[in-house]
Amino acid sequence: MTIEAVVFDIGNVLIHWNPERFFDEAVGEARRREMFDKLDLHGMNERVDRGAHFGETIMAFAADNPEFADEIVLWHDRWIELASPAIDHSVRLLRALRRHGTPCFALSNFGVQTFEMAEMHYPFFKEFDRRYISGQMGVIKPSPEIYAAVEADCGLPPGSLLFTDDRADNIAAAEERGWQVHHFTRPEGLARRLVREGLLKASEAE
Structure with missing residues (x-):
């Protein structure tokens, strides 16, 4: 046809679109691997893709995971660098x-x-x-x-x-x-x- x-x-x-690459540069590969192994960051992002509010979703996820809160907030504050x-x-x-x-x-x-x-x-x-x-x-x-x-x-x-x-x-x-x-x-x-x-x-x- x-x-x-x-x-x-x-x-x-x-x-x-490569969040892993961004976090390797931002916090180092070892810290990135630890964070991605322990947390479902792609699942967090999928909720946003389904229509959940971006800022509210990221900040709630950071609050729920204080060990990595500073890094998770980068997903919000420097998002355009993840998509570049x-x-x-x-x-x-x-x-x-x-x-x-x-x-x-x-x-x-x-x-x-x-x-x-x-x-x-x-x-x-x-x-x-x-x-x-x-x-x-x-x-x-x-x-x-x-x-x-x-x-x-x-x-x-x-x-x-x-x-x-x-x-x-x-x-x-x-x-x-x-x-x-x-x-x-x-x-x-x-x-x-x-x-x-x-x-x-x-x-x-x-």
Whole structure:
């Protein structure tokens, strides 16, 4: 089926998302390993992605875990450093597609307040034709409900959507619904896929 829209995940597709790397630099690898081994920090973040208030969630988690409270507060105070930098080649691909008139959607697990912060830091967040943000929707990938909501809102057949995401479980859930998919590892791979699908010329995908 002809591709009618390209759907981008954001974290580790358009911007880097690596809390472990940030904390290695901020507090040292040994302290980071101890903290991540003892605490479910990714579970804390998932609550934000489901719609919980960012500041309230982080500060409550810090209060509940005083041994690591100072480090947990960094997740709040220096959050943009956890979500940096942009993956410039991927951003160029997004913009090249839009110049061709190909609709581009965002489908991302992201908190309400953190998305607002990222939008201020990364102007290209405003360039999508449609944005599906888990915190606003109250459901996260890879739940089937989030993909169904995208289909219902955009009105396009599932087989006409090309979805790229760095997580295999998110890709598998979309593929089960009939979406075309690309498991993102590097922007060069996505570039080749877009050229192969006839959405971009090779020179436009560099």
